[in-house]
Amino acid sequence: MAFAPVVGEAASALADDWIKVQQALATGDREEVSDRIRQLQTRASECQALRLTPYAEGLVTWASRHPGPLGALAVRSARELDPELPSSYFLFARWQWQRRDLLGAARSYIAGWWALFLFEPTRAMLGAATIEWVVLALGWALLLAALAQTLTFITRLAHDAMELARLVLRPANAVVLAAAILVLPLFGGRGPIWLLMYLFALSFVYMALGQRIAAVATCVVLALVVPALTVWQYTMLRWPPLPTRLASMLEERRIDFPSLHELGDLGGELGGDFSYHMLYGELQRMHGDVDQARIEFQKAIRAAAGESGPRVFLGNVALEDGDVQLAIQLYNDAIQSDPRNALAHRNLSFAYDQARRFKDGDTARRTAKEIAGVGWQDLGIPGRDPRIQYPRLGREDIDAALAQLPSETDAPTWLSSAEDHFVRALFSPMSMVFWLCGILGLVVLAVRGRWMWTAQRCSRCGKTFCAKCKTATESDALCSQCISVFLKRDLVAIDQQLAKQARVRRWDIVSTVARRVASALIPGSHDLAERRPWLGLATGVLAWICLLGAVIWAPWALPSVDPYLAIAPVQFILGAGFLALWLRSVVGAWPGR
Template identity: 30%
Template sequence: MARQLICSVLLVWVCLGPIAARAEQIAPRDIWPQATAAIDNGDVDTANKKTNELIDLAKAYGIKTFPLYAVSAAALARQASTKGNRIAVDWGYKAADTLDPGSPSVAFTRADSARDQQMWANALPAAASGFAKLFTNYRSRLLSRSDLLIVITLALLVTGVIFSLALFIRYARSMAHDFREIIGKRLRGGSVSVLAFALLFLPLFVWLGPVWLIFYWFVIFFGYARAGERLLILVLALLIAAAPLTLDLLSHWIAGVDGPVVMSAIASEEQAYQPEALRRMQELVNIVPDNAILHLLLGNLLLQEGNEPQAAVHYRRSLELRDSAGAHVNLGNLHFLDNDFSSAITEYQRAEQLDPRMAIAFYNHSIASGETYKFDEQAQKLDQAKRIDRAYIERLSSNPPSQKIVMYRPPISQAWDVSSAIARNGTARTLFGNYSWFDPLLSAQNPISLAGALALVFAPLIFLKRRRHGFAGACIKCGRTFCHRCKSARESSTYCTQCIHIYLKRDGVSLDTKRAKLEEVGDHQSGVLRRNKLFGTFLPGSAQLLEGRTGAGIVGLFAFFFFVGLALLVGRLAPILVPGDLPRLMLRALAIALAVLTWFLLTLPVYRRRAAA
């Protein structure tokens, strides 16, 4: 009887041993404060012990990086360097590199610390390493791309404004000439010239604003422009019309990436431990309890805390809301971790039925089959997984995860959709980070996009309608305007009548008339040259636009304002380089140098030009 009792106790102990062991495991959030407290007290051995304990726990929980703790360790090391505590400095940077080797913030903090100590040989490589690491994780990539697109959008807007001004300077006199001809058919007297001039600024007189004036000039000067300028008018009208939508989308990205849903999806996808994500997701699920993806993400976050029972509760709740392959895979993984391989295989089979294209379901099935010594089934399931996604499965086989099996992680794109749907419904706006969503149709309802769309339509239509009657031109020598009513169409289309007789025909023109005309031409050419130099000095590239060199002018103008915008806005947009004073300084210095170089390349040739004879 005693022997049977002892055997029963041993059997219960063996069965409940793994569960008890898991229950005794603490969360990573409880270990890191112990490590920092130890290093604050100068106890390096305990700090190293707790850091190693955190790394071992990460392997058991399927965590690869601790971004927040890595930044904390780097900041602690920088603070210790100002106090001369070399032991804490070495521990801090070593711990930071261990906790998150790909963190750009850690690299930038190291660069700033080296700069503080005037160790430029270490500071510059560290900053360069930080820039390279910006592209290693989703959040920094997204914010960097958003910053870049904001600067590009602003540079395009300024370029479009200056290009419209160049069109006005080049073609306003010709357009005013045609306006006078059109108005002169109905009115007489001095009011004709006044009305013709006023029509050049029609949007201002009807209270539409200066933005509409830009597109208005695109429309009325389209017929006078050259082929390259016409193409550029259409392209810029489209880009400027899309600018409000672009800025709205970028603001959605910048605000939404730190929302609880997207943050949790990123943490799950990158296997990064974000302590704040769990609390925020729990608050969101309490308000939005009927979303299957939220429960799936919350289950993944609970697994990172080692709380498998609660993770299983949320996976099952996700299945109640929607029978999905991903939830079955993760439930099967929990059974696998508890050594219940038959139940795990049952869940994997259900996942395979729901989504025959999910490679990890077949891969995990093969691993579980191997644990139960079903090697034929293992090979069959592994081959099936490879047929679905060979490259990914071969990477897993060559470098298997510490838990052997692979967790299902909802795609980040799906998290964006869920986050936008929650924000659109307004059910969780009381919680921070649940208000960002983007609707292109709603964003397009703004004056700039409307004006751009109208310009795209009316510029070609008005051009085609007026082309039959012709457009006024301007003499390339004296600048006088003329139309088909002013001179014969058989004569040169680039010279006025007087310049034709002086420069082309060279026929009988009195000396006084010729002298007066030459003085007029000289004054005009000198005025044009002074104007171009003035514009080129303050707006590099605008002189080329005024000269008709559209390609060089528009590229140079955009490049100059892009570099200027980068120098002014670096570090002021999305918070990527918050701990990086040196990287901001490097970017600003590089942008200023490129802006100055662009200015010299575009402006110095304008200064060397002389007025044509």
């Protein structure tokens, strides 16, 4: 049984290979560029680094400034270095669009969006921008819906305020008192939002049951907008915590130099911790710096002499460097520390085979099979030689390595901070206006429903009336004059009938124009007025999400997520959505009353 000898050359640092790629790009020689990129991929595969994100980003950036055959080669190579990097797809889609390859551009564009969701950094940035956009659009749409409902009932509210004031003061002074009742928040030094929500709360009594439920829900959602944005600020806007980034690096075998350097900066606090040196050494090895990895594994042995893990790592490095005897010694030391370490037995069997000690190799192999069972061949991560496997580190090792960090750098503290800010934001002035609005509306509804009249609007002429000022009782939907004119024609003079009919025509024109203008400015307002509150709210919210997305979110947020992402298709889709919802609102309100 013969084995090829392990190559005795240490892995070059990936950064050195990347410099050679840059030099080849500067020469413009496609063959040399391909060779250097293949060399970079080979070095990365030796370290089991599967996603070379920084180098893929560098190739895409270079290609964006050098379109042509060499740029296309750089983009294809970037996809090979990191298949989930969205920038390579978006840049290629832009080139295909310029060549009028519309189908290919669409495929690349869709593939770029798919990669955008798969790639953790861009997914987090996109999520942060999207949440802000949706929450702000939701708040704005609900505020406009409250404005539309308030304007619908403002004449009835003014009538009831006037009637209430007449019970207390003479008519001349009653007007002043009624105005003071309507603008009461302004006397307390509050702003227009307080005034709007105050009038909206007083309007609950004029609404149907479904409208009242929707109004209370509107107040609750608006009160939660500020806390939601606070949580968004303290969670989504933060860079993912270091444990999360390290776990992603190990799971995806992804190169991430900033996170590696951040972990290295913690050496002053964690320098004597065994788990820290194991984690830092494995990440250094994954990034191609075998010498630094060897130093970290040696520090891990000094930190915990009885642990077998660092000896397995060092034995693997020695075996890959061609020092078979040192590898055998280190594997035996590891087995002495932990006789049940199946990976040490497995790698020791391969080291014995390299030393032509086949009998000892068979014995070590049998021991590994007895300990690990049928999966003894796949106990770890392959190294430069796939027959050599390294221990697999995971989330537990990260938690153990960072367990000694101060609490302010730990992820749960961030969550607790976000929760604290959320609770405080619930009772901030911006949230309190909506909480108080909902409570005031329910209180006024209960009081007025039991002890006070409620004004109505005549269905024919639009005049506002209440039980105190109405003399005829033949119809609840008509005012006294309309009852006399349209139900008691013989008792009313012709000139009075003509005057009333003219008023009805004027009201038809005014109400129709107001309804159409409102539906054009506030999508969904017609459904709100027609007692379809949920349909009106859904129309308004979706319309404003589309409009703000096309005007603000797409041109301002998406370029920060990926600079090569074309925003025109996104704006077109969102603009078409807004146009469809706007037309639905306008067309529904266009017929006459």
